Amino acid sequence: MQTLEQQKIPAPDTPAAGTPCRRGQFNLLRWFSLGSFFIIAAVAAGLGYISTRFVVTESIERDSMLTAQFIQAIGDAEIRHASIGPNRTMGEMLDPREDNAYPDVTPQARAASRIEFLDHVEHLPDILLANVYALDRTVVWSTNPQLIGARIEDDDELDESFEMKEAVSTSYHEIDGERPEQKLLREPEYLFIENYIPMFNADKSKVIAMVEIYKEPTDLVARIQRGFKAIWLATLLGGAVIYLGLFWIVQRASMLLQSQQKQLITDETFVALGEMSSAVAHSLRNPLANIRASAELAQEIASQSAQKNIGDIINQVDRMSRWVRELLVSLRPINEDSETVDLVQAIDDTLSAFDALIRRSNLEVRFTPQTCPTVVSQQVLLTQILNSLFANALEAMPKGGMLSVDIEQPRSGQVRMTLSDTGKGMTKQQQQMVFKPFFTTKQGGLGVGLALVKRIMERFEGSVELTSQEQEGTRVCLNFKVATGGEYGAQHTAGRG
Template identity: 85%
Template sequence: MQIIEQQKIIPVPPAPQSKGWRPQFNLLRWFSLASFFIIAIVALGLGYISTRFVVDESIERDSMLTAQFIQAIGEAEIRHAGISPNRTMGEMLDPRMDNDYPDVSPAARAASRIEFLDHVEHLPDILLATVYAHDRTVVWSTNPELIGTRIDDDDELAEAFEMKEPVSTSYHEIDEGRPEQRLLREPEYLFVENYIPLFNADKSKVLAMVEIYKEPVDLVGRIQRGFKAIWLATLIGGAAIYLGLFWIVRHAAMLLQSQQKQLIANETFVALGEMSSAVAHSLRNPLANIRSSAELAQEIASQTAQKNIGDIISQVDRMSRWVRDLLVSLRPVNDDCETVDLVLVIDDTLSAFESLIKRSQVEVRFTPKSVPPIVSQQMLLTQILNSLFANALEAMPKGGVLTIDIESPAPGHLRMALTDTGKGMSRQQQQMVFKPFFTTKQGGLGVGLALVKRIMERFEGSVELTSQEQEGTRVCLNFKVATGGEYGAQRTAGRG
């Protein structure tokens, strides 16, 4: 189907830019960047807070259990050694105070102390265990080098003595500046320092402090698994939020862009409609006078002048068609839909083009069949088919085959395909063919297919065009099937 033959393109200089000119705001790009950084920052913040919460809560829970276990061991060893319940393990740990409690035998004191320290030394995951007297002097440690050392600048130790509560701190590296951190082995990932106070009988005074350095291997494994779960959930959640918002904004941006193009097109059609109406009224009478005068002159003209006068009449007719096509293309399309018999309209159009089809030696292949009615307007659909048939016949001046197929690609839809064996179009021409006022035909106006597209979309349909150079063109009209009507006409014959 030949629609475009040869185009003469006139370059249009770009409009001058004013000093205040700004490029068009790209909503999708800026939203993508801004939302990505905001969601990333929020996700990182939530992930960090969540992981810190997991670590702190896990360490605090482990430290509380360790403190309860140590204090329970102390009470149990006091009972096991038969010492008076008025005495506590805190009073038994400092050998320098053995003579301060005459009601406790040295053997019982030594036995309870040895048993208690043995339990502390064999705690699971232990790195170092130390016992401080009330004056911050180390009276026992799993590292013998620390025994007898006085620690005065340990804030956590001072806090534990003053607050009379267990204090825990986590570390990832050993502090070489702290003499009490002379661990027996190097921790692999994380180690915890626990200060556990031991009181007198009425718990009014801290008499000893047990310091435990331990590397909770099972706890570290749980923390690492928690880290992975938190960061994976954060990553998936952030990605889901970003993609969801991106899809919404992308859809909105495409809708806005489509509406903007439609608004520009409508404004263009309105302006050109007003201009063309004025031009049509101005040219119609002069063109009619020129044609009438030419016809009169043709009757008395000589044989040699007949051809020139005939050219004048044909050019006047061409200008009249231009004006008429321009007015039709720019006229507002009525949205009122009708139930239309597609096969009947095709038959009527073929009848109108019958003489031209014979002159062009074109073979029409069309088999009418019973199809449901479509949503359109009969007058506008006739105009569409007239435009497409005219283009197809122009594409085959030396004869060819014009094929018309009707099929149902999906429920509720009907497709009419019009295929010719003309010389076809290039890929660049196919991309521009539906643009208003784009044409490469000598003397063409460029409103035919643009009007076809406009009418089809107005009735919830669409038009598609595929073409191959030197092979032909195929135009598909996709219609919406009318519902609620009764279709009883059965067609079994056609023209062509």
């Protein structure tokens, strides 16, 4: 037969040959974080881009419309000022080559109105260049004298402007050195706006001249830049708020799912253990009872030297029977129907039950009953909790010590009971495992008491906390939910010592 050292035992975490490794679980929070970040970022960037383009387009078109209305209003005013008839427009006056084309208007009146109009155009604010085109695309006037008399050909934008019936055509772009009409008097700092303002005949049926305005509205550009900053800042903050809000919701949902998953696994584990334990317990009860009965009969007729061995058999059978009872109780499904329980009375009853053991162990108990709201629990389960905690505390102080019980209300809706002993305490490693089922620090213990305490407290929306120091003692805190509208426990004045 091989020894344990010679046997090849696979490591617990190593999958058996031919068994596929379990795939990693779906991480809801991680995938949501990545997916929602990219989606929200893309939507925010798209909205920001659309918003900024809209602001630019609307602002420039509004500025161009105002410029066109101003120029056309000046033209109408100069026609009236020169006493020219209402059947003539400024567009018909702009080409000096046509001064004799209209017999009803004197050349002097045409020239005077034209000069005054062009003077206003030349002194428009933020202007870079102004050109006036005749119907044959010849520059008849310009703020840059080098362009006067030049004929512009193959300019699609100019041709389209002569064909349109709108008040103004607007575009914004950079300098194009290949376009002869863009000989600006100064270089723009940023971009410039190019406006084609048509000048119509009297019945508005035909464009007979075109005023081209190049301008750099610095104030408008500054406003647009401030608008850009405001839009992108609002987009960034809005996207961040949406992302963080959704992240918080999904994080809470993920935590809740994980908690429910753990609870489900725990419940399934306890159900399986309960079924197994019930089968084992029922199978062991009759043999244990027969062994104990046989041992008692044998003890009556046994010799003095065998008495001790038979007594050990009886003690071990009793211990195993106690284990079976504890195991069945710990794995039994907990009824979630809550009751209103008087915590002070329950503590007082538990101390009375342990009174003989307390005196025999030479222990000092400090407990001053006080008025306390009733708590949410079950009378039977609360008694089981207190019995388990008091038994642990007494077993931790076999040579005497002090047992303290305190009740307080740390905040509204909660009652805290603190049980402290001066026993041997526990190490940090033991404290981390103390609420795990079947973990125990006691010789001959089963390790289900504190695990059951934790299950019962959590079932009734409470919690349990344990702190301990080696050779100094252990402190257990039970946090109960106050019963809504519950009556207050009876006032106790007698103390124990």
